[in-house]
Amino acid sequence: LRLRATWLDLQQRLSVLTRIMEENLGGIRVVRAFAAQDHELSKFEEASKNALELAHQRVGIRVVNTSAMTFSFFAAMGLVLWVGGGKVMSGEITVGTLASFLTFMTILQMPVRQLGLMVNAFARASTCGTRLFELLDLEIAVRDAPDARELKVTDGTLRFENVSFAYPSAPMQEVLHDVSFEARRGETIGIVGPPGSGKSTLAHLIPRFYDATGGKITIDGQDIRKATLQSLRRSVAVVQQDSFLFTTTIENNIAYGDPWAKEGRIERASESAQLHNYVLGLPTGYGTVVGERGVSLSGGQRQRLSIARALMLKPAVMVFDDSTAAIDAATEQRIRSAMRRYAADRVTIIVAHRLSSLMHADKILFIEDGRVVEKGTHDELLALGGRYKALYDLQVRPGDDALSA
Structure with missing residues (x-):
């Protein structure tokens, strides 16, 4: 003993x-x-x-x-x-x-x-x-329900119905409170708010990284908790701010969700993510090994590679969790322009701190303390003169003007 x-x-x-x-x-x-x-x-x-x-x-x-x-x-x-x-x-x-x-x-x-x-x-x-x-012997917090079925996506409408969430470590402290919105195929929803307001948590509920503790989330009217995790995550692609890359080639990292994809598809996804020209300039092109966690790439290059990897899935819902934070404004604009053809056939959720990343969205949700406090288009929210307008003034207007306003 x-x-x-x-x-x-x-x-x-x-x-x-x-x-x-x-x-x-x-x-x-x-x-x-x-x-x-x-x-x-x-x-x-x-x-x-x-x-x-x-x-x-x-x-x-x-x-x-x-x-x-x-x-x-x-x-x-x-x-x-x-x-x-x-x-x-x-x-x-x-x-x-x-x-x-x-x-x-x-x-x-x-x-x-x-x-x-x-x-x-x-x-x-x-x-x-x-x-x-x-x-x-650890219990898996998120698992398939006993009667789980394959998620069948036709239109791809995403709906949050009075969704609330609290982490298991603090069950009495809700991070999200009664969040409701709907996003139809071809629509882009922007989510903005102060740090710690619950933006990323909301994004992580869609692929069921966590399960909502109240309300429900549906895709085409199907409760995602009653769908198999594999079919759900094939239909939802998440591009996170912290881009994790495997110690393998650029080609294998991009094709991670579809290992048998043809070279043409990989290159088209890379072009949409504004990564293709950079890769062509490398000595071994798409055969270049990125190193552990992508150490040989810059932060912006890692994020663009993650975007290309997500595009390979052809998901019904795409979630960008502040995934362009390390990308310069000009490159972000080119990515947004190239992705319009992708966005036309799916729901796009953009979580961002930089308003320029979501000003083009069909609808913007301003979240504060886990609640949707403002909702509308960019112009509607500016006209409202509330929290979104104040954030816009801080980011867009010159510093002295914003402070004196």
Whole structure:
């Protein structure tokens, strides 16, 4: 039990050591920018020292266990010699019988020593198995309903009906309150609001990254909670602000949702995302490996690649979660122009802080504290003179004019 507890503690300390190393490698530019190499090195050395001390303790316990078993074996052999020798001298047994006992004892020597190694291996396997099964036994928060069916999309109308949401960690604190709107095929809905107002949460409810705690979301009248996750996520493409890329070629990253796509489709998606010309300028073109998490690309290039990857799905609903934040205004305008033919056949949801990203939308929702406080077109909201107008003045009008208004 002591060895098992030591192994469990060692696994936890090694996980801390691995986390520190992973954070430092992933954030190496931040560490260098703040000249924090010495600080991070001291953190790593402290975690390494703690893990090493416990590893020495584990080895000590293992050596004690093995030594104790070896000592027990030789003590037993000495006892056999003592008792057996006395019986040979008294004539109760022959020398051959005693020799047979000693031979059998010698044969048992290696299995007895292996027993100590088995105890160590069992303790290690037990602790690793416990951690593994804890992970495997975790309940999946979002799963297919028992009667889930394939989502059949014809028109593609997206509807929020009095949708509310609270995270499981804070069930009494709602992030969204009674949000309702409708988006038909070919329409673009813009969502804007201050940080923490629930914009991204709303976007993540559509592909069921979370389930709404109140109300319902439907596509063509079908409750998305009664649709299979696979069919729903084939119909909804999300382009997030934090663009995750795999350590593979640009071509494979773009075609991730459709690995068997032809080269022409990949290039057309790349052209719409304003990435094609950049890729052609690379020595190996679409065969260029982007590196871990796309480290060889800039933030804007990663976002454009994510947009191209989403376009490959041909979804009924496209959700852009502040996905053009790292793209300059001119490139964003070209992307928007190129995507008009895509937007004509599907619902487009644009979450943005920069109003220029959604001023063209058919309808704009201003969300504050999880509620839709203003709704309308760009011109209607400006005429309303409310929160949207104030945000527009801050972003568009010169700084001195906005402050004096």
